Amino acid sequence: MQEQAGLPPEMSDRLVYRVTAGDVESGGNVSAAVKSELKIRGLPEKIARRAGIVVFEGEMNLILYANEGGTVQVDVLPNAVDIRIEDNGPGIEDVEQALTPGYSTAPEWALELGFGAGMGLVNMRNQCDRFEIQSRPGEGTWIHCVIERGRDAAE
């Protein structure tokens, strides 16, 4: 499922994080780190914030739902922030249903912590200029989000 950004190494500035399944206490650490790294690189608050929201939702999905956790990969490209989140299962039976606002399969304990609003994938899609999701039950889920830098850079 891995797909490379297709850029020579000197043009690609890549951040890679491993997220552990079930490690709720660490939830949000990757998104906070990504936001900081983007700001260190001089990206505007708005872009760093949007990327942070995408990564927060993505890492929480890995923690709450993925069998073995997964990876968050962020490429800081000249014109975009390219985010890929993937895991090895269990996969999503019905991706359309998972993208329906309010639909959630979160366990009771997660609901009590304020997760499982059924807004995670929707939030990710809303923060991105391009959003792709592929999933196969038994294999895994692959999410690709692109946030264009141009629109905000010009402001």
Next chain:
Amino acid sequence: MRLNELVDLLALEHLTPAVSLDRPVTGGYCGDLLSDVLASARPDEVWITIQRHINTVAVAKVTGIAAIIVCKGIRPNDDVIHKAEEDGIALLSARESAFEVAGRVHRLLFPEGR
């Protein structure tokens, strides 16, 4: 309004003294569902909630909100307070309910209504 003025006027308890309250506050958002807060809270707003677990700190950092106001006298544990101080997120505690706190914040920030 500055955050420190708001904290004084509402008599909020500041749980993270290492974090400066000298920053602007432009509004507030009320919610206990983390994804809802991520989607709708704006930078420089205060987040009024009864959530107090450690993931709230990351939500605050990612959204750029000014502070978390935890209502009904609920106190986050030391790990959460420590994490908030590390990340520069102001944690405030209010005795009142979220409804009361939101009403007071709204009246102070928007005395003419909005």
